[in-house]
Amino acid sequence: MAAKLIGAGLACIALGGASIGVSRNPALRKELFNNAILGFALTEAMGLFALMMALIFLYAF
Template identity: 50%
Template sequence: MEPAAAKFIGAGIACIGMGGAAIGVAFIFGNYLAAAIRNPSAAQGQFGNLIFGFAVTEALGIFSLLVALLLLFVPL
């Protein structure tokens, strides 16, 4: 296999992490919304946890994007 082809395959595999982060963010916000509908008085108390979970999940997606870009643009 040529090194250029391996770089593209590796970058594509690294981008799977961005899809996982999108699913994670949707899961976090969906569960928060469901809980806020059940108990609106407790929703404000859980907002900090929502933002922290969003930040950590989104950071993992950004890290996978960084790995993909490094694989594509750093010379062998």
């Protein structure tokens, strides 16, 4: 059971790293608006994937 909880926690760390990478330089938002929108969408997708992996680790195995 402890390994499941550790695995779920490690899967959720991915969201924190992705959000830090997107928010490092907000001053370029005007010049890179399209890339910023794409980055936010990919960050949200990565967060949802990390949550899905955490739930799989907790309840499927």
